[in-house]
Amino acid sequence: MNARTRPDFLIQRRVKEDNKRADATAYASKMADVARTTSWHEGKQKFDYAEHQKQTASFIQEELFNCKEELKIRRRQRLRMLYDAEAKQYEEELAQLGLAVQRQHY
Numbered sequence: 021m022n023a024r025t026r027p028d029f030l031i032q033r034r035v036k037e038d039n040k041r042a043d044a045t046a047y048a049s050k051m052a053d054v055a056r057t058t059s060w061h062e063g064k065q066k067f068d069y070a071e072h073q074k075q076t077a078s079f080i081q082e083e084l085f086n087c088k089e090e091l092k093i094r095r096r097q098r099l100r101m102l103y104d105a106e107a108k109q110y111e112e113e114l115a116q117l118g119l120a121v122q123r124q125h126y
Contacts, residue, residue, distance in 0.1 A: 026032070111121055 114120060
């Protein structure tokens with residue numbers, strides 16, 4: 021050592037290096053925590069989106085089924101109305117000819 025070097029220079033240098041290393045380790049640990057939290061949130065968002073898509077698909081399927089059933093009911097009703105109108109027209113045509121439909125009730 022020369023005359024200008026402080027007696028605790030090596031100790032002070034080692035303390036600074038240890039402090040830098042401790043700070044770097046703490047920072048790395050903090051970044052790892054942030055990465056884990058970010059990963060969890062991204063996974064949660066993906067899961068929530070997938071769950072929402074499932075619910076939406078289920079809702080759409082149910083709506084399509086209900087629409088199909090309602091359409092069947094409306095078609096049957098219109099068909100009955102058409103049959104009734106045609107039967108009434110046919111009976112009127114027969115009545116104009118002096119004929120009638122004989123119905124048997126069981």
